[in-house]
Amino acid sequence: MTPGHQQPLKLPDELAHIIAAFTPSNPSDDRSKAYLVLSAFCQGVRQSNSSQQSDGIDPATRALVKVFSPFILQRLEETNENDVIVGASFLTALFQVDWQAAASIFQQETVLELIIDSVELKPSIQLSVQVAHLLGQASGYKPSRLAFSPEAITWLEHARNSKDSALRAAAAIAAIKLAKGSVADASTDPLSPNNDSKSTNVDGLAQVMKELVIGNDSDTSSLADAVEGLAYMSIDPTVKEDISRDTILLKRLFSLVPKRKSGGAPDSSSTILYGILVIITNICSYRPQLTEEQKQMEKLRKMAKNSGTETADVLEKDDKVKGRVKRVVGAGAMEVIALAASQTDTVGVRVSIGTALLDIVTDKENRGKVLQHGGAKILMGLIKKATSPHATKGNNTPLDIVHLQPIHALAKLAITASPVQVFGPNVGAIYDAIRPLSVMIQHSSATQLQRFEGLMALTNLASASPDTASRIAGSEGLLNKVEMLSLDDHPMIQRAAVELICNLVVGSDQIFEKYATSKTKLQIFVALSDAEDIGTRLASSGALATLLSSPSACNELLSLQLDRHRVLPVLTQLIDPSVIPGEEAESHPGLVHRGVVCARQFMLGISEKENREQMCKEAKEAGLVDALSNVVQDKKTDLEAVGVALEVLKYLGNSRHK
Numbered sequence: 257m258t259p260g261h262q263q264p265l266k267l268p269d270e271l272a273h274i275i276a277a278f279t280p281s282n283p284s285d286d287r288s289k290a291y292l293v294l295s296a297f298c299q300g301v302r303q304s305n306s307s308q309q310s311d312g313i314d315p316a317t318r319a320l321v322k323v324f325s326p327f328i329l330q331r332l333e334e335t336n337e338n339d340v341i342v343g344a345s346f347l348t349a350l351f352q353v354d355w356q357a358a359a360s361i362f363q364q365e366t367v368l369e370l371i372i373d374s375v376e377l378k379p380s381i382q383l384s385v386q387v388a389h390l391l392g393q394a395s396g397y398k399p400s401r402l403a404f405s406p407e408a409i410t411w412l413e414h415a416r417n418s419k420d421s422a423l424r425a426a427a428a429i430a431a432i433k434l435a436k437g438s439v440a441d442a443s444t445d446p447l448s449p450n451n452d453s454k455s456t457n458v459d460g461l462a463q464v465m466k467e468l469v470i471g472n473d474s475d476t477s478s479l480a481d482a483v484e485g486l487a488y489m490s491i492d493p494t495v496k497e498d499i500s501r502d503t504i505l506l507k508r509l510f511s512l513v514p515k516r517k518s519g520g521a522p523d524s525s526s527t528i529l530y531g532i533l534v535i536i537t538n539i540c541s542y543r544p545q546l547t548e549e550q551k552q553m554e555k556l557r558k559m560a561k562n563s564g565t566e567t568a569d570v571l572e573k574d575d576k577v578k579g580r581v582k583r584v585v586g587a588g589a590m591e592v593i594a595l596a597a598s599q600t601d602t603v604g605v606r607v608s609i610g611t612a613l614l615d616i617v618t619d620k621e622n623r624g625k626v627l628q629h630g631g632a633k634i635l636m637g638l639i640k641k642a643t644s645p646h647a648t649k650g651n652n653t654p655l656d657i658v659h660l661q662p663i664h665a666l667a668k669l670a671i672t673a674s675p676v677q678v679f680g681p682n683v684g685a686i687y688d689a690i691r692p693l694s695v696m697i698q699h700s701s702a703t704q705l706q707r708f709e710g711l712m713a714l715t716n717l718a719s720a721s722p723d724t725a726s727r728i729a730g731s732e733g734l735l736n737k738v739e740m741l742s743l744d745d746h747p748m749i750q751r752a753a754v755e756l757i758c759n760l761v762v763g764s765d766q767i768f769e770k771y772a773t774s775k776t777k778l779q780i781f782v783a784l785s786d787a788e789d790i791g792t793r794l795a796s797s798g799a800l801a802t803l804l805s806s807p808s809a810c811n812e813l814l815s816l817q818l819d820r821h822r823v824l825p826v827l828t829q830l831i832d833p834s835v836i837p838g839e840e841a842e843s844h845p846g847l848v849h850r851g852v853v854c855a856r857q858f859m860l861g862i863s864e865k866e867n868r869e870q871m872c873k874e875a876k877e878a879g880l881v882d883a884l885s886n887v888v889q890d891k892k893t894d895l896e897a898v899g900v901a902l903e904v905l906k907y908l909g910n911s912r913h914k
Contacts, residue, residue, distance in 0.1 A: 329367070384423050465483075480527040487538070496571075541611075542577050666693070730766075747787075751792040831848055
């Protein structure tokens, strides 16, 4: 039956059986199928009720509550324990499938009262564990957190001290989520007092979670709760530092990763896997780079806090994070990530893997280990799943910002080693990397660091082969973006953009011809050859030296010199700045070599006598002759540059006497 607007929504007879399908006594396969059926039904209701919400509740949520609430209340009102377990387990499952509907039911006046009464009147372990799981799910969402009563919180406190490991774990994770969620609620509500006392309720819970993980060999349900609890608590700097130093705990955690792909339902194995990945991600997480305004706000925040927060701030410094990453990688984190990537296809797992790998490869020392464990292949798999054939087109790409993280991690790997070492001998893998790197550079939300390292990665790839360079040059919208970035205010981005263009000029005949015949583009190279940044000058003058092997480029540059008279002074500056009045900079070997090659290509490429004579005159006036003479006389200059300089001097001398 398809739910609609014209008649009251009812739960189909064939679906009524799933109300009792989520109890722990049912086989795992049956629960998995029930999750799929429940999810499909809820999605169908939401698709059929897509109108605007009213009274703060959307029509789909209201419809689902109307259907499920009577069934749940009917079970919770019974005195039979099995009925209560059915009602509580179904509401727990509904939180995992459609939390809005579940939270609305949980907030109803009698629901929580019935639940707490049931465990106070019939406190069996099975029922208590199921109620603790339900409270744990409800603790994850603000609307249902607000419905928690003092009696529910008191019961959780008692359950945390139970001798039963499953109940202790389930109650502890509920307490953690409730405490952290309550603090988050207070921080986002300007009218709510910042009650730090709630956060102290979780003191010692990390140790409880650790003991449950290390000492539990059979109960996968309590293990899943303990891992989830550690995942929540590993956000705290002191906890993540402690976990990273606990070799026994890490070894145990990593051994829990399932060795085969789990089913579609949110069972214990998938929960454990995701929890372990979140722990790795949190431990390896670096502090985000702050803007100047954010830095000032951070200073004010620290001033307002007490001195007890200083320890946490110290533990979040880059050197501390670097140490944590090294310890976790040494304990086998990459094996866990590789295994998870091969067997799981959920968005949450993919995002966690991409985030963790980005933080891991931030330290260059870890990149070799990441490559050894197939890191580039893992990242390419994540990127492929995050995009579709029509997903990216220039700056209008719909790619989520979070999916830039695996691309950024791939860029860091591509910078580190040769393309073959990163992607293997299959050139197809190199070609596949071009598009996502191009997308990241052009993405409107990309950071300066992402653009810079994306440019560097493509520069490295462009050196792999002429075909690779041509493919990079042909990537949609990329070249225009790179040309804009070559004029960027940030010197590092400008340098990286010019270096990429230089490699494309060398590697691609199409790009060579495009730039060699453009006076405007040659003028930009001349200007950038006089930039303040040495790297930019090296790349620009290198591209200029390559382009001037073309007669077309020589003619365009001659026209530029005749119009603006800036070409020869710039070449002189490259070769020997000391001959220019007021210039105190010293010669740079790389710039000297590029300068003399540019001078040779340019001067010898002039065919008409009148132009030759004019250029010889302007070369003398610009100080080029003196600069070349100094190169010949300087014993430190390499012999190749001396030979080229002599050739230019001979040409200038002969041209003056012709």
